Amino acid sequence: MFASSPAVHPVEAPPPTDPVEQPRGVRMKDLPGMPGTLGGLGLRLAQFVFAGIALSVMASTDDFPSVTSFCFLVAAAILQCMWCFSLAILDIYALLVKRCLRNRWAVCLFSVGDGITAALTFSAACASSGITVLIDNDLDICSENHCASFESATAMAFLSWFALSPSFLLNFWSMASG
Amino acid sequence: MFASSPAVHPVEAPPPTDPVEQPRGVRMKDLPGMPGTLGGLGLRLAQFVFAGIALSVMASTDDFPSVTSFCFLVAAAILQCMWCFSLAILDIYALLVKRCLRNRWAVCLFSVGDGITAALTFSAACASSGITVLIDNDLDICSENHCASFESATAMAFLSWFALSPSFLLNFWSMASG
Numbered sequence: 001m002f003a004s005s006p007a008v009h010p011v012e013a014p015p016p017t018d019p020v021e022q023p024r025g026v027r028m029k030d031l032p033g034m035p036g037t038l039g040g041l042g043l044r045l046a047q048f049v050f051a052g053i054a055l056s057v058m059a060s061t062d063d064f065p066s067v068t069s070f071c072f073l074v075a076a077a078i079l080q081c082m083w084c085f086s087l088a089i090l091d092i093y094a095l096l097v098k099r100c101l102r103n104r105w106a107v108c109l110f111s112v113g114d115g116i117t118a119a120l121t122f123s124a125a126c127a128s129s130g131i132t133v134l135i136d137n138d139l140d141i142c143s144e145n146h147c148a149s150f151e152s153a154t155a156m157a158f159l160s161w162f163a164l165s166p167s168f169l170l171n172f173w174s175m176a177s178g
Numbered sequence: 179m180f181a182s183s184p185a186v187h188p189v190e191a192p193p194p195t196d197p198v199e200q201p202r203g204v205r206m207k208d209l210p211g212m213p214g215t216l217g218g219l220g221l222r223l224a225q226f227v228f229a230g231i232a233l234s235v236m237a238s239t240d241d242f243p244s245v246t247s248f249c250f251l252v253a254a255a256i257l258q259c260m261w262c263f264s265l266a267i268l269d270i271y272a273l274l275v276k277r278c279l280r281n282r283w284a285v286c287l288f289s290v291g292d293g294i295t296a297a298l299t300f301s302a303a304c305a306s307s308g309i310t311v312l313i314d315n316d317l318d319i320c321s322e323n324h325c326a327s328f329e330s331a332t333a334m335a336f337l338s339w340f341a342l343s344p345s346f347l348l349n350f351w352s353m354a355s356g
Contacts (some may be wrong), residue, residue, distance in 0.1 A: 122304070
């Protein structure tokens with residue numbers, strides 16, 4: 001930075017690597033929960049299951065289309081199901097053929113996708129919980145509505161977001177540090 | 179990279195550092211928007227102003243305490259105002275005495291604080307927008323409610339979150355890469 005003249009310094013020799021086994025760009029630390037690991041697959045499956053339960057519980061009520069936030073929750077849950085299912089398939093493939101998924105562009109794509117899905121699911125869950133609390137606590141009209149279904153769908157959407165955020169943070173972390 | 183034995187490599191000579199001027203841990207790149215820069219101060223002021231407008235508009239309506247989500251929005255806006263005001267003061271101090279704020283622990287603290295505040299503001303804004311859309315579009319009872327105030331307070335909370343997320347992402351990025 002503020003160099004006045006170049007100099008030579010002894011540096012550690014890197015280990016003798018085989019270029020076939022360690023392709024360029026795959027130098028990130030292997031943390032559990034990252035794509036292509038068993039922890040990552042578990043997180044994806046948890047996200048998929050929670051989003052699926054939220055979707056089916058909300059869609060099983062007959063009056064959800066009358067409230068925009070509940071429709072938004074259904075749409076977000078469908079998107080999250082699709083995203084998590086694709087990435088779970090990718091994780092299973094990576095585990096089966098023992099292939100590393102952590103190259104720069106894949107991590108970037110996963111990170112952006114996770115960020116968008118997480119933001120959508122979280123906003124849908126928050127909007128639904130706002131409505132649910134209004135119906136249940138403020139107006140006290142639970143007898144005319146499917147409060148239990150709305151509340152469990154919202155809780156499942158929150159759990160799905162909760163399982164998605166470690167994936168997002170780990171991917172963002174390895175994008176920044178890689 | 180593929181050397182088999184220790185070797186010498188020419189590198190740039192490190193700058194003659196004064197340990198008082200460049201303490202350990204201050205090696206992160208200076209991106210606009212990070213704490214201690216003019217961009218960072220601008221972001222903090224924008225967050226503070228938007229959260230302040232959201233708070234005052236929502237608090238100016240007389241019936242906001244009857245809806246839990248609107249109370250949550252007021253609480254989140256108060257918290258965000260306090261957080262952004264403190265960090266704006268810190269930024270002004272850092273700019274005045276030309277001190278670098280990016281050591282490891284400060285960035286970690288800023289990142290966690292930004293993350294918590296951003297999540298709270300975003301969830302409050304989403305819950306309020308769920309209620310607002312319900313009142314305005316689904317039930318169509320805007321004539322009995324302060325729809326305009328509710329909607330503008332929600333929009334301001336979203337804008338405040340929008341100004342907060344670059345701060346969070348930049349801090350998280352420099353925490354991961356530092």
